[in-house]
Amino acid sequence: MSSVAPLILEPAQPASACVIWLHGLGADRxxxxxxAEALQRVLPGVRFVLPQAPTRPVTLNGGWSMPSWYDIVALEPERALDLAQLEDSASRVLELIEAQxxxxxxxxxxxxxxxxQGGAVVLHAAFRRWAGALGGVLALSTYAPAFEPGQTxxxxxxxxPVLCLHGSEDAVVDPALGRRAHDWLAERGVAVEWRSxxxxxxxxxxxxxxxxxxxxERLAA
Structure with missing residues (x-):
């Protein structure tokens, strides 16, 4: 995984909650x-941890190296990807949870x-890897490439609780893929909301x- 330390934004008062936020493909911490800074102005006491993906070749982008949580091999069938790298990135998220x-x-x-891509990792971490409690998951403009039909x-x-947020005109990640992740969670009894x-x-x-x-609302609860 990345040797770059996460960017940690401490709140003005002692931290009583934390959001671990993963960026998308080609971005950084x-x-x-x-x-995060805008949210801290209305959410006092919330620490933000912003990790950075390792830089690696991305097949879909002509093999160019860039920050990537996992390699995308092809868009079909539905973004063929390097599952081992997805697992490694999810493991890093679990390490960050334990550190907090x-x-x-x-x-x-x-x-x-x-x-x-960062949203795909946190969905995988929360629902395929992490066995403990969580405050919730924010899934922005994303999908769930490793959710399986038979999984319980x-x-x-x-x-x-999960909040799925997606642009209706998203040409990079089809909103239908995001909606499919939402529906998969809803069918399994998760309190998931969809915002377009x-x-x-x-x-x-x-x-x-x-x-x-x-x-x-969740911090108040």
Missing amino acids: YDFQPV RASGIPAERIFLAGFS LGAIQQAH YPMGHEVGNAEIRDIALWLS
Whole structure:
């Protein structure tokens, strides 16, 4: 995995909750720093941990090296990818969860968030790898490449609330793929919500406001 240390944004007051936020393909740990800083202004006490993916060749992009949580080999069938690299990235997320627990943050107040490829990793970490409690999952403009039809979830995983957010005009990750991940979770009893926005493969102000409200409600609970 990446040898680059995560960017950690401490709140103005002692941290009582944490959001671990993964960037998308080709971005870096600074990509969501402005969003995290904006959220901290309305979410006092929330630490943001922004890890960086390792730089590696991406087959779909002509073999060029860039920050990537896993290699994408082809778009069909539905983004053929390097599952071992997906597993490695999910393992890194679990390590970050454990580090936050060791720092005194309860698992119930640790949230996972990810955009695009980063969202695929946090969904995989939360529902295929992590067996403990979580505050919830934010899945932005993403999909779930390793969710399997026959998979079941335990009661603890079913209790992870999820907010799926997607641009209706997304030409990079088809909204239908995001909706499929939402439906897979809903069919297994997860409290999952779907929000659609008139935008492409991006993050907008209305989306950030919805994220702030969703996090506020769960932190208050």
